Amino acid sequence: MLLEVIACTPEEAAAAERGGADRIEWIADPQVGGVTPDLSLAAEMRRAVQVPIRVMVRPRGGGFVYAEDELELMRRDIRRIAAAGGLDVVTGALTPEGTVDQSALEGLMDAGPGLAFTFHRAFDEAEDLGEALKALSVYPQVTDILTSGGAPSAPEGAERLAELLRGSKAGKPPEILAGAGLTAENLPSFLKATGAARIHIGSAARFDGKASALIDPRRIRAIRTILERHVTGMRTCGKGEISR
Template sequence: MFIEVIADTLSDALIAQEAGAGRIELVTGLAEGGLTPGYAVIERVCKELKIPVNVMIRPHSRGFCYSEEDIEIMIEDISICKKLGAAGVVFGVLTSDHKIHNEHLNRLIHAADGLDITFHRAFDETDDQFAALEVIKEYPQISRILTSGGQSSAADASERLKRLHELTADIHLKIMAGAGLSIDNIKAFLDEAPVTEVHFGTGVRFQSSYDHQIDPERVRKIIKIIGA
């Protein structure tokens, strides 16, 4: 079992690492669902951490349907993340009718050559997750899909996530469950949906809020529960 933790500051990233997280998703704009952090933050976090740091590539919070200018900026952000030492990048691109945007995805993947790639929760806004999965499966460069199974909390979508996991069990692509997972529900969730990667945000923070820093004790308790 692998645990990824969201961090938006160097101190959060260091706390998560020390508590035993396996990977950091580095973002800013947590209240907006995560945006690309500043370059100085990326550089410092990548320099000081020993665990992998995957950086959010998202230029704005107005959905996941991007203009040509947006894509050009995302490609440049990916290039800079490479130079700054990121292990991977996190992105997702959709058409206006909520399908995977193949042209944009191809361009971002090409830019990210050599980096670990997560297709993020744009997946949860597709009109048909199983059709979207078939598209993403065709890209061997993508390591995982971060998804809540289309619900606000992954804990409410265990059946869907179990099926998605089954459909990717024997290929390069993993399903990483995220959103709404916590100490209180993670065991029951994994009993129903035996995914191999889990992603935590507010569930490992003081007062379960992005207004507060990561609580290392919550991270440790989760790791103990799931055997990460």
């Protein structure tokens, strides 16, 4: 199981790691779904934690169809991320028709050769999620797709997420990273319904579950415990099936 947690500052990243995060998604302005953070803090972020960090590259809130000047800014930011070292990327782009903008994506990946990419929830605004998954599957650099199954939240999109998980190749990129609206309360039933093995949380990691609040390591530990219990339960069931 992988647990990725959103953090906006080095202090939040450290708190998330203490709580049990396996990976950090570093963003700014979570109220608009995240934009590119202050990259001058890259070295400080990297020193703050031992776990991997993926950096949001998104020049603004709103949609995911970008003009050339916006794409150039994104490429420049990715070059800065690559130069900083020890960081990877979260980004995404769509065409006006609602398909993966492969030309834009290839340009972004070329700006950071060797970096791993998460294609973020632009995926959920694609016209056809199955076709979007196929389009992204040709790029080894795209290791993850962050998605709620095309629904406002992952629990609401559980059925579609289960389909996407079946359609993806387990252990091979891109892997489905389920996120949006997951909490300690709904996670057990979500895991059972989908079989998801990679989980992304934002507000659920914060005091009172508010996006504007600080990271609460205890809330992350509670989610970590749920994931571990789920894995233990799956192993127990597996042994039971074998023994029969």
